[in-house]
Amino acid sequence: MTVSPGLAVEVGDIDRQLGLLWEQSDAGKVRASLVNLVIYSEAPDAMAANTPLLSEIAADHAFRALLVQAQPEAKKSDVRAWITAHCHLRETGKKEICSEQITFQLDGPAAGRLPSIVFSHLDTDLPLYLWWQGDLHPDPDPQLWRWVDRLIVDSNSWSDPAAQFRILREIQSLGRTRSALADLNWTRLFHLRYAVAQIFDLPAALERLDRIDRVEIVHAPGHRLTALQLLGWLASRLGWSLDRDDHAPVFRRPDGGTVTFQLNVNQDAKACVASIDIGLGDATASVRRKTSGEYYLGMFTAPHQAPFTQMLPAERNKTSDILLSELSRISRHPLFWPAIRAIEPLLSQP
Amino acid sequence: MPETASDNPLRYNLVNRPVPDPCIIVIFGATGDLTRRKLIPALYNLAADGNLPSSLAVVCFARREKTSESFREELGEAARKYSRRPLNDELWTRFAANIFYHRSSFDQMEGYTALGNELNAIDQRLGTRGNRLYYLASSPTEFDIILENLSASGLSQAKPGAWSRLIVEKPFGTDLPSAHRLNDAVAAAFPERDTFRIDHYLGKETAQNIMVLRFANTVFEALWNRRYVDNVQITASEPLGVESRAGYYENSGALRDMVQNHLLQLLCLTAMEPPIDLGADAVRNEKVKVMQALRPLTGAAVAENVVRAQYTEGFINGHEVPGYRHEPGVAPESMVETYVALRLHIDNWRWAGVPFFMRVGKRLPKSGTEIAIQFRGTPPVLFNRESKLQDPNVLVIRIQPDEGISFRMAAKMPGAMLQLEPVKMDFHYGTSFGKATPEAYERLLLDAMSGDATLFARRDEVEHAWTFIDHIRQAWQDDSAPRLDFYPAGSWGPRQADELLAPDHAVWRRL
Numbered sequence: 001m002t003v004s005p006g007l008a009v010e011v012g013d014i015d016r017q018l019g020l021l022w023e024q025s026d027a028g029k030v031r032a033s034l035v036n037l038v039i040y041s042e043a044p045d046a047m048a049a050n051t052p053l054l055s056e057i058a059a060d061h062a063f064r065a066l067l068v069q070a071q072p073e074a075k076k077s078d079v080r081a082w083i084t085a086h087c088h089l090r091e092t093g094k095k096e097i098c099s100e101q102i103t104f105q106l107d108g109p110a111a112g113r114l115p116s117i118v119f120s121h122l123d124t125d126l127p128l129y130l131w132w133q134g135d136l137h138p139d140p141d142p143q144l145w146r147w148v149d150r151l152i153v154d155s156n157s158w159s160d161p162a163a164q165f166r167i168l169r170e171i172q173s174l175g176r177t178r179s180a181l182a183d184l185n186w187t188r189l190f191h192l193r194y195a196v197a198q199i200f201d202l203p204a205a206l207e208r209l210d211r212i213d214r215v216e217i218v219h220a221p222g223h224r225l226t227a228l229q230l231l232g233w234l235a236s237r238l239g240w241s242l243d244r245d246d247h248a249p250v251f252r253r254p255d256g257g258t259v260t261f262q263l264n265v266n267q268d269a270k271a272c273v274a275s276i277d278i279g280l281g282d283a284t285a286s287v288r289r290k291t292s293g294e295y296y297l298g299m300f301t302a303p304h305q306a307p308f309t310q311m312l313p314a315e316r317n318k319t320s321d322i323l324l325s326e327l328s329r330i331s332r333h334p335l336f337w338p339a340i341r342a343i344e345p346l347l348s349q350p
Numbered sequence: 351m352p353e354t355a356s357d358n359p360l361r362y363n364l365v366n367r368p369v370p371d372p373c374i375i376v377i378f379g380a381t382g383d384l385t386r387r388k389l390i391p392a393l394y395n396l397a398a399d400g401n402l403p404s405s406l407a408v409v410c411f412a413r414r415e416k417t418s419e420s421f422r423e424e425l426g427e428a429a430r431k432y433s434r435r436p437l438n439d440e441l442w443t444r445f446a447a448n449i450f451y452h453r454s455s456f457d458q459m460e461g462y463t464a465l466g467n468e469l470n471a472i473d474q475r476l477g478t479r480g481n482r483l484y485y486l487a488s489s490p491t492e493f494d495i496i497l498e499n500l501s502a503s504g505l506s507q508a509k510p511g512a513w514s515r516l517i518v519e520k521p522f523g524t525d526l527p528s529a530h531r532l533n534d535a536v537a538a539a540f541p542e543r544d545t546f547r548i549d550h551y552l553g554k555e556t557a558q559n560i561m562v563l564r565f566a567n568t569v570f571e572a573l574w575n576r577r578y579v580d581n582v583q584i585t586a587s588e589p590l591g592v593e594s595r596a597g598y599y600e601n602s603g604a605l606r607d608m609v610q611n612h613l614l615q616l617l618c619l620t621a622m623e624p625p626i627d628l629g630a631d632a633v634r635n636e637k638v639k640v641m642q643a644l645r646p647l648t649g650a651a652v653a654e655n656v657v658r659a660q661y662t663e664g665f666i667n668g669h670e671v672p673g674y675r676h677e678p679g680v681a682p683e684s685m686v687e688t689y690v691a692l693r694l695h696i697d698n699w700r701w702a703g704v705p706f707f708m709r710v711g712k713r714l715p716k717s718g719t720e721i722a723i724q725f726r727g728t729p730p731v732l733f734n735r736e737s738k739l740q741d742p743n744v745l746v747i748r749i750q751p752d753e754g755i756s757f758r759m760a761a762k763m764p765g766a767m768l769q770l771e772p773v774k775m776d777f778h779y780g781t782s783f784g785k786a787t788p789e790a791y792e793r794l795l796l797d798a799m800s801g802d803a804t805l806f807a808r809r810d811e812v813e814h815a816w817t818f819i820d821h822i823r824q825a826w827q828d829d830s831a832p833r834l835d836f837y838p839a840g841s842w843g844p845r846q847a848d849e850l851l852a853p854d855h856a857v858w859r860r861l
Contacts, residue, residue: 197360201404
């Protein structure tokens with residue numbers, strides 16, 4: 001299926017063409033925007049992959065999107081642009097809500113002019129969210145990063161997570177104090193972390209929290225880093241430190257006890273993390289993704305205690321849903337870096 | 351050793367609100383419409399969003415002969431119909447498994463003793479930790495006996511380390527003496543800090559947004575006073591007639607049904623000073639100060655400042671509708687008001703001299719609740735030299751439907767002529783935030799479970815409101831009181847309501 005990025009326009013004529021687009025649209029449409037969402041990708045199918053995704057997001061979160069597909073290796077320097085709008089009727093009888101998308105193809109040396117392209121086409125006063133797809137470039141350009149309000153990455157797509165996290169730290173040090181970081185891989189874990197936390201609201205589970213001795217996480221192929229971040233969250237919240245026991249990595253609890261862990265791949269897993277089982281001596285806590293997909297089932301069993309179960313919402317697997325969840329968030333992720341630090345030595349292991 | 355959800359280190363930074371404790375909700379009068387249409391769908395949606403505590407049970411206390419199984423089925427059908435999100439069968443089954451029907455008459459002490467035993471057994475089985483949230487959803491005439499029996503049976507007493515709270519549905523009395531009696535009955539059973547009086551208007555997102563608009567934005571609060579505001583108009587209009595509520599409405603009327611609670615609450619949020627923090631008492635203290643500064647309307651002042659009217663036959667959306675006196679269940683000579691318009695004054699430093707106009711009515715052309723802040727006009731110089739017809743700036747907060755905020759200002763029409771036209775900057779919740787707005791009851795139930803009373807009315811707020819309303823009602827009973835006016839269904843109310851604004855050179859907004 002071909003996905004059109006819209007009407008081809010001259011780069012210097014984008015504002016005028018956008019104005020014409022709205023003048024010619026019918027009265028039943030209204031332009032809206034809450035954020036400037038810039039997507040940068042060097043994937044050859046970036047336009048085709050991201051245009052439908054932006055259309056889905058526009059149904060829930062109005063934006064001005066700047067989709068930049070770059071080919072830095074191209075020999076000829078070239079800049080091309082297209083404009084389009086994604087309109088959705090949210091309520092019968094109301095106007096359609098439209099979000100603008102400006103698409104750029106940057107080839108060769110022109111790919112290095114990203115800040116110039118971005119800053120010329122932002123919606124004034126609205127925050128700038130930059131979703132950098134794929135590997136980050138070393139030696140980040142302060143001219144760009146200083147103005148980004150929220151940098152969005154997906155660590156699951158990185159070729160070398162250890163090196164990429166180092167670049168990410170460097171970028172963060174360039175940002176203004178208001179800039180925030182969002183790793184979609186961390187966002188993916190929100191509902192799962194919530195479900196795990198909910199189990200430990202039970203007094204019988206909470207009193208055993210400092211006695212965790214085993215963690216087993218089952219994840220889908222290609223989601224080891226997601227599982228590691230979940231493990232890192234537990235470790236950082238509970239004060240565990242990484243150690244080795246008989247040459248195998250383990251965590252040490254603050255009381256000196258040992259927490260063993262296993263990350264297992266399930267080829268058939270429908271979700272990035274299918275389950276987590278937590279051993280607490282004589283008790284077990286677990287969260288499993290229901291086969292129906294929309295919910296987790298949290299469980300807790302302990303001696304002399306009726307088994308506890310509770311269904312809790314699960315994140316959807318679609319990238320648009322994960323991104324929407326991040327776009328609706330205004331807060332930062334203060335637990336992200338502590339979680340990464342807790343599992344950093346494990347990043348480079350296969 | 352940690353014992354409560356707030357001690358759970360895994361909870362940190364997951365949600366930006368207090369986590370509700372495990373508890374049992376006991377609904378008195380559970381076979382009524384409120385449970386079916388609002389409470390159970392709200393609780394189900396909280397479950398679907400993962401916002402319920404780890405353990406929650408609902409005990410439905412009512413007189414009719416039913417079993418837990420049959421009642422769950424009834425509630426399932428209702429939830430399927432009224433829930434804002436589609437029902438997930440498995441989630442519903444798990445949620446409904448913890449709904450229990452307790453059959454008893456409200457006046458039988460044995461029923462409360464048995465209830466206590468049942469609640470203790472549920473605590474043991476589900477880990478609800480002795481926390482109780484009693485919800486009075488019955489007819490107000492039953493409140494006294496329920497409260498008396500809750501107290502006599504010891505159920506209103508919190509167990510050690512647990513809490514016991516009460517939610518009261520409006521109306522909180524029918525006048526000041528009855529409100530006093532009800533509040534005394536409540537106070538005999540529950541301390542004020544554990545009493546949650548629901549006014550669902552306060553659970554609406556836009557009502558909550560009034561404080562955000564005022565106190566999280568520099569620009570508005572600077573203008574929010576007598577120097578810049580000409581008048582404030584609060585409107586609640588609906589095209590519906592009395593529908594099936596004639597029995598209630600004949601004893602209530604628009605003044606007691608809407609003004610005493612919803613509209614005075616909106617007035618307080620609009621006029622209050624900034625609270626010292628966002629805690630329940632700080633916010634409610636400021637609202638009470640507005641009520642204290644509200645100039646009482648007594649005797650002749652009522653005739654000058656209040657218009658009451660009743661709808662006659664007319665047309666709504668092109669359909670002929672009967673007059674109020676021809677509605678089923680309404681007395682043919684009924685003198686009950688279906689429309690009230692008031693001119694109010696708040697005698698404090700901020701608002702002295704600024705009229706607050708309020709109107710509420712049934713069978714008006716359009717449904718809408720809004721607060722309009724009308725600013726003073728510009729001086730008669732420059733663009734305003736020749737004509738004073740230029741529309742003043744108006745900031746409108748739309749509470750429902752189409753929740754949002756708009757601001758009207760003047761702009762030059764393009765062209766060689768100097769002609770000014772009003773233009774509107776408009777913010778729609780639905781346009782900017784695509785995600786579905788939770789129902790007011792979801793927020794309010796969650797707050798009550800978490801012990802946050804900010805969005806609930808306090809005893810003194812309710813009693814101040816009744817004092818104000820009672821003065822008007824007393825004046826209406828006087829022989830010299832102005833007669834009841836009439837307006838055709840589908841109009842914007844009686845002519846007398848327009849005249850009410852004339853001395854202030856103001857006109858009602860057309861919604």
